[in-house]
Amino acid sequence: MKNIAPTLASLLLTLVHAPQALAQASCSSDGTPKPVALFERFISADCAACWGDAATPAPSTNSSAVVLDWIVPGTAGDDAPLSAAASTDALPRLQALGRKPPTSTDVHITSVDGAASGRLRVAHGVAFNDYVGTGISFTPSPAPMQRQEAAAPLAFHLLLVETIPAGTDGTVVPRHIVRSQFEGSWPQAQRSERDKGRPRVWMETRPMRIPDGAQAERLHLVGWVQDASGRIVAAAQSVCR
Numbered sequence: 001m002k003n004i005a006p007t008l009a010s011l012l013l014t015l016v017h018a019p020q021a022l023a024q025a026s027c028s029s030d031g032t033p034k035p036v037a038l039f040e041r042f043i044s045a046d047c048a049a050c051w052g053d054a055a056t057p058a059p060s061t062n063s064s065a066v067v068l069d070w071i072v073p074g075t076a077g078d079d080a081p082l083s084a085a086a087s088t089d090a091l092p093r094l095q096a097l098g099r100k101p102p103t104s105t106d107v108h109i110t111s112v113d114g115a116a117s118g119r120l121r122v123a124h125g126v127a128f129n130d131y132v133g134t135g136i137s138f139t140p141s142p143a144p145m146q147r148q149e150a151a152a153p154l155a156f157h158l159l160l161v162e163t164i165p166a167g168t169d170g171t172v173v174p175r176h177i178v179r180s181q182f183e184g185s186w187p188q189a190q191r192s193e194r195d196k197g198r199p200r201v202w203m204e205t206r207p208m209r210i211p212d213g214a215q216a217e218r219l220h221l222v223g224w225v226q227d228a229s230g231r232i233v234a235a236a237q238s239v240c241r
Helices: 004-017 090-096 145-150
Strands: 037-044 065-072 105-111 119-128 131-139 154-164 175-186 202-209 219-226 232-237
Touching (some): 037 090, 119 232, 131 154, 154 202, 175 202
């Protein structure tokens, strides 16, 4: 583990400053459609039938929505049928949405503000020693820049998500399991005379640990940015090419 820091640091710097250099070894949101909504399914770890339910709610096939499956810790704890994939991050997410932990499956849909024309980018490199280097950056467009900065601080969420194809691991529908989450904020900062007129770029890089049981080749990133009012102003998800 002592040798992991230099390698991850190199991955992170490359992700943010030279994404083309990792064309064969990284995944990013470059060139992907901007999501118009977050479609979140919250599944109780106590509900074994919920995992394989063919009637699981899903967005329309032509919808450009990010789909997330949160496995919520159940009352049975480690003995719950879905406890292996349960995430404690689901609880504060439910609280932020004003919802209680479900006993089966609960769905919440949040729209992404299409009027906010900033660019959000997420990217990650190859897995190394159970970690993956990740990056998230947000560039407001020049026109709405003042409006976005007035709504600072901006809160960002970066999720490591495992996609389970339909027909595998006991599910008849595709699943997008939230495996881990990192969140933070970009505060409003003073701009120098030299910087005025230039779009601000917020960015964050960090290694994220791959949880036990997750398959690295199935992982991708989902990210979104919220302004001070809680409005989601941009979202993105990575694709491997």
